[in-house]
Amino acid sequence: MDSKNFLAILDLLNSSGGKYIIIENGKPAFVLMDFDEYKKLVSDQNEMKNLKEELVKKINRDIALWRVEQQKEKERAIPDKKEDPEYFFKAGNNFENDLS
Numbered sequence: 194m195d196s197k198n199f200l201a202i203l204d205l206l207n208s209s210g211g212k213y214i215i216i217e218n219g220k221p222a223f224v225l226m227d228f229d230e231y232k233k234l235v236s237d238q239n240e241m242k243n244l245k246e247e248l249v250k251k252i253n254r255d256i257a258l259w260r261v262e263q264q265k266e267k268e269r270a271i272p273d274k275k276e277d278p279e280y281f282f283k284a285g286n287n288f289e290n291d292l293s
Contacts, residue, residue, distance in 0.1 A: 202225070206225055206226075206227075212225070212230075213225040213226070
C-alpha cells in the first residue's frame with residue numbers, strides 16, 4: 194500500500210466518524226477506529242468486568258449471611274425438649290433418659 198492509498202483510507206475514516214469495517218470473504222473481519230475511542234472501549238469493558246466481579250462477591254456474601262440467619266432462625270424454632278414443661282407431661286416419656 195502506498196502513502197496515497199493510506200491517506201485515502203485515513204480520509205475515509207475521518208469522514209465516516211472514525212470507524213471502518215473491513216470485509217473479507219463477504220464477512221466483517223476487522224475494524225479500523227480512532228485509537229482514543231478504542232482505549233475507551235477497552236477501558237469500559239475492563240470496568241464492566243470489575244463491576245461484575247464485585248457484584249458476584251457481594252451476592253455471595255449476602256447469600257452466606259442469609260444462610261447463617263436461616264440456620265439461626267431454624268435453631269430458635271426448635272425448642273429444647275428438656276426446657277419445655279409440657280414435654281414431661283406427655284405420655285410415654287422416659288424421665289430418667291431426658292434428664293441425663
